[in-house]
Amino acid sequence: xxxxxxxxxSITAETExxxxxxxxxxxxxxxxxxxxxxEISKILDFIKEYSITAIIVDTRxxxxxxxxxxxxxxxxxxxxxxxxSGIVRYAIIVESKIKTVLDDLEDxxxxxxxxxxxxxxxxxxxxxxx
Numbered sequence: 001x002x003x004x005x006x007x008x009x010s011i012t013a014e015t016e017x018x019x020x021x022x023x024x025x026x027x028x029x030x031x032x033x034x035x036x037x038x039e040i041s042k043i044l045d046f047i048k049e050y051s052i053t054a055i056i057v058d059t060r061x062x063x064x065x066x067x068x069x070x071x072x073x074x075x076x077x078x079x080x081x082x083x084x085s086g087i088v089r090y091a092i093i094v095e096s097k098i099k100t101v102l103d104d105l106e107d108x109x110x111x112x113x114x115x116x117x118x119x120x121x122x123x124x125x126x127x128x129x130x
Contacts, residue, residue, distance in 0.1 A: 003046050008039050011046055018053040019128060020046055029063040033070050040078060047085045054089040054128045055082075058121065083113050090115045091124040 004011040008028040012021045022043055031039060046052065064070050082090065090113060097117050118124040 003050070004042050006039065009042075011042060013046055013050045013052065015050050017129075018051060019056065020050070020052045020054070021056045021058075023058040024060075024062040026061040026063070028061065033064075033067065036064055036070060037073060040074070044078070044081050044085065047082070047087065053086055054091075055087055056091040056093065056121075056124050056128055058093040060093060060095050079113075088112055088114060089128050091128055092117050093121050093124055094119060 001013055001015075002010060003013045008025055008031060010023045010025070013019070014021070020043065028036065028039070043055070047055075092115065094117050097119050116124075116127055118127070
């Protein structure tokens with residue numbers, strides 16, 4: 001079910017799967033940094049409301065990758081709240097994945113949050129279910 005829809009993003013909750021799916025739209029480029037934080041923070045609200053344990057975020061139209069201040073807020077505020085909320089799998093859909101030496105290692109931090117990057121939404125869905 002769609003739990004949030006704006007010109008900038010859409011959030012769908014699949015309560016039986018405890019899954020939240022987020023899609024960023026190209027219009028999100030119109031947001032300033034504070035508005036973007038507010039839009040991202042909606043994810044946290046729905047995690048709590050629907051007892052979510054897994055998230056898929058389609059970032060192919062996310063325009064703020066080069067914004068260091070926003071990325072710092074994500075790393076130091078948003079992600080710790082994601083971990084504290086009990087999220088165990090976080091799939092990120094990107095346009096293209098850069099191959100690194102670390103790709104062969106499972107991305108699991110000490111708090112139990114597994115994060116993976118995908119170029120194919122179906123692969124992200126399969127990983128979330130596994």
